[in-house]
Amino acid sequence: MKLNFLILSLIFGVKCSNDDNTVDDDVWSSTGTKKGKLFWPYHESVIDAIYNTAKHGPKKNIGNYFDFLRDPYGLPPGLSSPLPEYDFIIVGAGSAGSVLASRLSEDRNTTVLLLEAGKPEMLLTDIPAMAPYFQATDYTWQYYMEPQPGVCLGMENQRCFWPRGKAVGGTSVINYMIYTRGRPQEWDRIAADGNYGWSYNDVLEYYKKSEKAKLDGYENSPTRNKDGKMPVEFVQRRTKLIKAFLEAGKLLGHPTIDYNSPDELGFGHVQVTIENGHRQSAAKVFLHKHKNRRNLHILPESTVARVLIDAQTKTATGVEFIRKGKTHVIKARKEVIVSSGPIASPQLLMLSGIGPKDHLISKGIHVIQDLPVGQTLYDHICFPGAIFELNTTGVTLSENRALDLSSIFSWLRDGDSDLASPGAVEGIGYIKTPVSSDPEPIPDIELISIGGSILADGGPGGSKAVRKGMRIREEVFNEAFGPIDNKDAWSAFPMLLHPKSVGRLELKDRNPFSHPRMYGNYLSDPSDVATFVAAIRHIQALVATEPFQKFGARVYPANYPACRSTVFDSDEYWECAIRTLTATLHHQIATCRMGPVGDPLAVVDPELRVHGISSLRVVDSSVIPRTISAHTNAPAIMIGEKAADMIKDSWSANKKVYRYNNK
Structure with a gap:
């Protein structure tokens, strides 16, 4: 009971005592009221720090109040630093990256390193009603669209705000948990563009693979599943x-x-990724129970600066990342997989020398592969x-x-x-x-x-x-x-x-800690x-x-x-x-657009391999090439499931280690 009260004190601002450990009777009554009102003083609680950052940006120490409540991740006992080499390195523990890391590490002979710039989730992020509160914290990338005349006129500085999740679990830690899949005709059109394996019937099997539906009978439909991992339920409070x-x-x-x-x-x-009133993030569902696998190493608060690519062979060989002020270089025996989301994934590719040639040259970046990274962007x-x-x-x-x-x-x-x-x-x-x-x-x-x-x-x-x-x-x-x-x-x-309006994304500079420039063209x-x-x-x-x-x-x-x-x-x-x-629903897509060889707008092929580069894939919602009638969390999870099978298939033949060539 003391722990529960302590948690309430930190979360909701309950003041238990003053500095000399005595109750402040002038302000607080024994019934938890203040000035005759039921106690909920946001303006005097730790939560106030969340609100106060809205205008001044996130403070680095906001989350430190809650460190003891966080879901801990780290290296296995006996390891003080990551291994020098892994089979797979996954950049980004968002909705797709969490699924991918979980599925690839099911084979105990396969080593996986999962790198995430954000922190683990904690008790506050479990509360569905708290979703809007986290838009102003360090659980969120504080992205802003470049100024555009005629939109977001009523917003601060007349700029559109584009928050993205910065956490183990990614945007699934801060979103509104809505579960939607897109219409069959939309996926069939994607497949008809030359993206083999992405028709509605193809992706349906992977939607079903993840799903643990409890929907008052809908779960018995042949298009639904009640035996997967990700809870999908109705909201009970109506x-x-x-x-x-x-x-x-x-x-x-x-x-x-x-x-x-x-x-x-x-x-x-509404159908939501909630179970028993608690948010079910991708990390909670796909990583939490498996974080002690000795072949799965999860490192939060790790910012990847670039993917290492051999310019001669055009092969991804590893990553360079910064953690706790120290730079690490880790090699990948098989593949590097970028799962950083529709903004950070194209940014990382361009920082690594993959992107529009003229743009990279203008930023002083050596061009390894000229591709239209970031040149297509749709948003809801x-x-x-x-x-x-x-x-x-x-x-x-x-x-x-x-x-x-x-x-x-x-x-x-x-x-x-x-x-x-x-x-x-x-x-x-x-x-x-x-x-x-x-x-x-x-x-x-x-x-x-x-x-x-x-x-x-x-x-x-x-x-x-x-x-x-x-x-x-x-x-x-x-x-x-x-x-x-x-x-x-x-x-x-x-x-x-x-939307018929198409945006784009480009680098501000070559600093991995700078936010890219985003043009919604709304x-x-x-x-x-x-x-x-x-x-x-x-x-x-x-x-x-x-x-x-x-x-x-x-x-x-x-x-x-x-x-x-x-x-x-x-x-x-x-x-x-x-x-x-004008408000975003945080559904940016197509910045690492999928398309077959010969598609002038494509960055990755239908197996999510970066065109012209070996051993490098992009696995997240940035690959979706067309607008779909869906909030993007469920599609991102589906993409992670499908990519895991594609990657396993690529490396399954006699367990032979080889590098594919996608030139």
Whole structure:
């Protein structure tokens, strides 16, 4: 019990005593209240350090408060430093890298080194409701898109924030845990481009391999699996608003279904990688139980500076990395596998001499292979500002109601409280708007139904974690939503699934600790704007139905400073609003694009081998060549599963060590 109270003290700011070990009776009562209110003083807790970094950047020592709660990783007993050589070196312990390391090390005769720049996860990251809080910590790469006129107008410095996970487990440690796979036609198109082995039926087997579904009967479908490793469940804590969303969907022709089914489009309860109310990251599922394998060495807080490549033979031979101020050079007997994600993977390739020739030369980098690394970038963006007031109170998820002592203890005891909600996401709906020109049944918008809105993050006296996590400027938020801040409201975020606008990524310089320059090129194609506006009209049609009108739902006329010259609810108003609150869903892809030999945009082949370089692969979501109707965590896990089998097949013939040649 003392340990639990200590944990609560550190996490939630409970003040047990002052410096002389006596209770401060003037401030704190024995019932855990302050000034007559149930205790939850973010502004006086360690959590405050998380919020305060939003404007000033992450502080190196934030996580040190919680080191004793972290899942420890390291070298086996008796080893003070890594081995000089491994069969496989994997760079990045994200969703794909964690799977890959686990699967390759199943063979006890195969040695695997897994390098990760971030730290291990800990108790706080287990709490689904804490997802937005970690956007401003050192569990996150604090990436910002380069300034682009006409987007992110309401964000700090008018720049779009692109947080990525920096942890053992990668972005699966900080994301909203949503499990989606993409439509069959999308994967079949990827295969038809010459990417053999990537049709829907091909990838389905690997989605199933990972999955341990518990979905009220959906798990019995032939496209699902209940015997894998990664838990996939429904969120158990629900508001009445999800029922309204599903019923309104039915009235507009959207059946309530397993939205991951290949058979039809529809709406459904959100499926998440949560078990018993606790986040299930890729590290927890695929690494935690196996971290004591003597052939699997996991080194957190290790930054890889470059892949070592023999310029004459064009063969990857190892890596150079920095850990605790010391530089290490480790050799790979078989392969180096880059699994650092859609931003860090292309950055590492370019630092290693693989990328656009002219760009590398301009940065003083010796060119080993001229490839279009980083020249294609797609992202899913959303609009969180379509908010509908309700005349009914107490029906939404709210920080002020959820984060009290009873909820905390309930979650600690059995995972059963509002803390188990993944950022209040309750439902997913796929729609095809009237402006879509796709001849196949592929949606162009995903609707993310929230059991509340971005107003529910505590209001003026609360944490404001969601709005801070998105980097919305306080003055913009207050002018737009101040009169209804922290009041009951509903929203659905429309997510643009197939943007026509294409971005790119390039190096800032040759320093491995510098962030690359990222150009999202958001909304540069007019059809993307038209699709967003059509999605908002569809949300309004949902709200106009009887299930939502039971709550008196009506659109709130947000007063955006940049949009005052437009007429509220006109198409021009909504375009301006979208350009004000332009938010990423963290689904960047295609920066190390997959394609066959001869594809001028391809970086890796269908077996994820880097074109022209032997013994080097990229295994993460950066290889996905086309936009898909999916949040990218599940696809990244699938890619890790599929890559593990491809790599094993490459080296299985008589267990003969050889180097393939992909020139």
